[in-house]
Amino acid sequence: MSVADPQIDTPQGSAGPMFDAEEARHARSQRIEGIAKWALPLIVMSLTIWGWHRLVVVNEIPHYILPRPGLVVQTLIEDWSTLYASLLITLQISMMALLVAVVGGVGLAILFAQSKFAEMSFYPYAVILQVTPIISIAPLIFIYVESKFVALLICAWVVAFFPILANTTLGLRSADHNLRDLMTIYRANRWQKLIHLQIPSALPYFLGGLRIAGGLALIGAVVAEYVAGTGGMGSGLAFRILEASYRLNIPRMFAALLLIALTGIVIFAATSLISHLALRKWHESALKTER
């Protein structure tokens, strides 16, 4: 066969000289994987919702026991003004608690890294706060703290605070010991070591803690609202769920639940994005492995 034979030339010409059957197979499996990554979750989710719908319709389950998915969405739209106001409150408490947890957790971690004695003195309290279930402390907090908003904030903060403290403390200590020696040789002072070495080393650990704390802040806010109960003013999503359950308004419970779940997903996605943007240039976790 001559080199100019068009039947051989065509498949090679279209994909370059290095292209062979093995690579074609590899490229195809890559493409399929790329589509499946998006399509599979969507298909399974659609099937689940459809199955839920059929279950309710076929068994004629009354809506005050299990509403159809369509009814949940309909309720979500009809009650949007109430639910949206509650969503904003829950979101506000979660985000403020997360912010205070970041400031407090990072600040305390830096203090611990600077002074062993500070760590010995205060670390036990951090652990006690972490291991005591928030639901058992919350009633006390609501007794002692007059403002309901502040009390909710404290509850959410207690839950979100520890992962940030623990991770950042670990991260500040994980700096390369040779780099630490190098800094000593160049006579870097304590702050220079902190800023140029320890804080960058701790960043991936902190961001890992942030991802956990983001979800926990929401959980803390919701749990605290349950404990606070029907307080009237400033009522978040958990309060809407409680209220709807008293009235046996099950579709609304589902609608509020859906909003809480979506909020959690958005928080997780946002913290993951922050983490990716901060680390993509240099950290192993954010690097794409070569095929």
Next chain:
Amino acid sequence: MQSADRTIRPLGQRPPVLRMQNVDKTFNGSVAALRQMSLTVNAGDFISLLGPSGCGKSTALRLIAGLMRPTSGRIIWEGEQKPDDLGVVFQEPTLMPWATVAKNVYLPFRLQGKSMASVRGRIDEVLHLVGLDRFASSYPRELSGGMKMRVSIARALVTNPRLILMDEPFAALDEITRQKLNNDLLSLKAQTGCTVIFVTHSVFESVFLSDRILVMAPRPGRVVREITVDAPYPRGLEFRTSPEYSAIARTASEALMSAMGGELMEQEDHA
């Protein structure tokens, strides 16, 4: 080949940089890591500390770097000691993964409070010396092991230190990269006239690079032999294959073996 007399230097008038006088280092009150080490480092010296693990060569380096204090004896710097007197290259490249190559090399200046703009020229200069001009804005992860080591060397050179300490810098690299970096290190030395103390456990590397080899032995860590390598720089393939090179390598090996004990000596004789 012959045991060196420290007062007679090939180039005569080179000023001393640092003196170690009868330095002892004992850990936990009993383990003798280093015993009675004395050494005068003159400007432009390339000194290798050669020995097996546990012979105190890294301890000697850490003492000189000021990361530990001697249990007894003295380490005296000639003249006033400044923060940029020392450059250090570790066994690992020890780069900051979050910083670009240029920022990594900038570190010693940054710690002295100098602005990037004021030292940019010097940074480009050393990156050129180690052959990494085009990688100033790359991140360490984008570089090969040998290139990372070059960045580390550039960082050690950037302040024009009076003394550069290298702690088995090429031990983790493959043989080909290692030979290339050995050649490059000698050409760097020729260009900058830097003074180096080089820790290694490779006899051949020490003979190829240094003008003085201190053979060290463990338990307790001590210097057992000092060998002068009189071959002129620049050294290349001719030196690597010369009978002189082999003879010095043999002397160094024998000194190592006899220090390690009779058992190893016998194996050497059979071979």
